[in-house]
Amino acid sequence: MSSPLFQSRPLLLLKPTRKIFSLSHPQNNSLNRSPSTHSRNGLTFLRHKKLLTDLSTWGIGGPCNHFVQVFEQTQLVSAIRYCKENSLRFMIIGKGSNCLFDDLGYDGCVILNRIEFLEKIEHGVYRVGSGYPFNRLGVQSATEGLSGLEFAAGIPGTVGGAAFMNAGANGQETGDAIDTMEIITCEGEFQMLNRGDLRFGYRSSVCQDMKNLAAITAVTFRLNNLESARDRQLEYLERRKQSQPLRERSAGSVFRNPSDLGVSAAELIERSGLKGFKIGGAMVSNKHANFFINCGGASSQDMLELIGLVKKTVYQKFGVKLKEEVLYVHPYIEDTNL
Numbered sequence: 001m002s003s004p005l006f007q008s009r010p011l012l013l014l015k016p017t018r019k020i021f022s023l024s025h026p027q028n029n030s031l032n033r034s035p036s037t038h039s040r041n042g043l044t045f046l047r048h049k050k051l052l053t054d055l056s057t058w059g060i061g062g063p064c065n066h067f068v069q070v071f072e073q074t075q076l077v078s079a080i081r082y083c084k085e086n087s088l089r090f091m092i093i094g095k096g097s098n099c100l101f102d103d104l105g106y107d108g109c110v111i112l113n114r115i116e117f118l119e120k121i122e123h124g125v126y127r128v129g130s131g132y133p134f135n136r137l138g139v140q141s142a143t144e145g146l147s148g149l150e151f152a153a154g155i156p157g158t159v160g161g162a163a164f165m166n167a168g169a170n171g172q173e174t175g176d177a178i179d180t181m182e183i184i185t186c187e188g189e190f191q192m193l194n195r196g197d198l199r200f201g202y203r204s205s206v207c208q209d210m211k212n213l214a215a216i217t218a219v220t221f222r223l224n225n226l227e228s229a230r231d232r233q234l235e236y237l238e239r240r241k242q243s244q245p246l247r248e249r250s251a252g253s254v255f256r257n258p259s260d261l262g263v264s265a266a267e268l269i270e271r272s273g274l275k276g277f278k279i280g281g282a283m284v285s286n287k288h289a290n291f292f293i294n295c296g297g298a299s300s301q302d303m304l305e306l307i308g309l310v311k312k313t314v315y316q317k318f319g320v321k322l323k324e325e326v327l328y329v330h331p332y333i334e335d336t337n338l
């Protein structure tokens with residue numbers, strides 16, 4: 001298994017009410033058992049204790065069946081092997097800043113990546129643990145007069161999440177700065193992917209298509225000298241502050257920008273009159289129409305309904321089918337279509 005991606009199925013299927021699950025879902029009980037803790041190979045697994053709401057910038061999500069934090073690559077391999085041996089579905093997460101978790105939780109094991117080392121291989125070449133904060137890396141490199149990751153300041157994810165999503169802004173993308181990527185396969189083997197093996201597109205990476213990818217463990221970046229890198233970064237940050245609701249709980253842009261239309265998703269949503277539109281605790285931001293915020297107690301259902309409604313309205317008004325950038329993590333079903 002790798003990471004579950006957003007489901008483009010009809011919203012009806014995305015609406016597992018508690019009643020339906022409590023009556024008919026075979027695995028229903030697995031998300032409702034009493035909390036416990038157990039250790040294995042130095043790792044502590046929490047069962048039915050950890051809430052996904054604490055693991056996502058949106059602050060939405062129910063309990064995970066199993067939860068474990070990993071601080072080293074060897075621990076990550078152990079966690080993956082444990083999941084395999086116990087036939088547990090699993091997903092690795094960084095800061096949960098691009099994920100919409102469900103109120104019903106996650107029937108499997110959530111592995112929180114805290115592999116945070118940074119090695120300077122040579123001037124401009126950094127090998128970085130995949131759990132390293134991406135914004136910190138952006139600030140450090142720009143402050144050293146290196147260009148390529150100026151845009152990363154202000155992106156609240158990890159290096160692994162940024163590489164997986166090919167995060168980008170201001171005309172820069174993560175993939176452009178990546179030299180090599182180290183991964184673990186579902187069989188628990190380490191592999192090195194070289195620049196030639198890596199394909200990146202708009203918010204997409206080869207990792208999203210790799211059936212046997214368990215996790216990215218480290219990324220090596222190659223950056224160029226640019227004295228003004230930090231100044232450029234400060235400009236980007238100022239622009240972000242002016243245009244994005246950074247004090248609110250969001251997951252960044254909900255939709256990708258449509259290709260070749262010369263108009264952004266935010267503009268289409270704004271021109272549909274949806275700024276400030278609210279369903280339950282989920283609201284289209286008044287500051288940036290492609291940011292949906294949890295303005296207090298939003299459920300996953302509120303957010304899914306808002307996403308569905310915005311998509312439908314934009315399609316009716318402009319004939320444009322918006323595609324989600326955020327990833328919906330289904331409590332029970334594995335999916336790999338973005």
Ligand SMILES: Cc1cc2nc3c(=O)[nH]c(=O)nc-3n(C[C@H](O)[C@H](O)[C@H](O)COP(=O)(O)OP(=O)(O)OC[C@H]3O[C@@H](n4cnc5c(N)ncnc54)[C@H](O)[C@@H]3O)c2cc1C
Nearest residue numbers: 003094095096097098157158160161162167168169216252
């Ligand atoms: C305020 C705000 C601003 C944002 N601005 C931007 C922006 O300018 N540009 C942009 O592109 N995004 C932006 N985002 C979205 C988000 O921060 C990025 O997509 C980020 O790269 C996600 O990283 P993460 O560690 O939080 O990933 P998560 O949300 O934890 O995970 C996202 C996906 O990546 C997978 N994944 C995570 N780590 C690994 C790993 N080590 N190995 C394999 N798979 C992994 C997960 O399984 C999941 O499928 C913003 C979000 C917020 C809240």
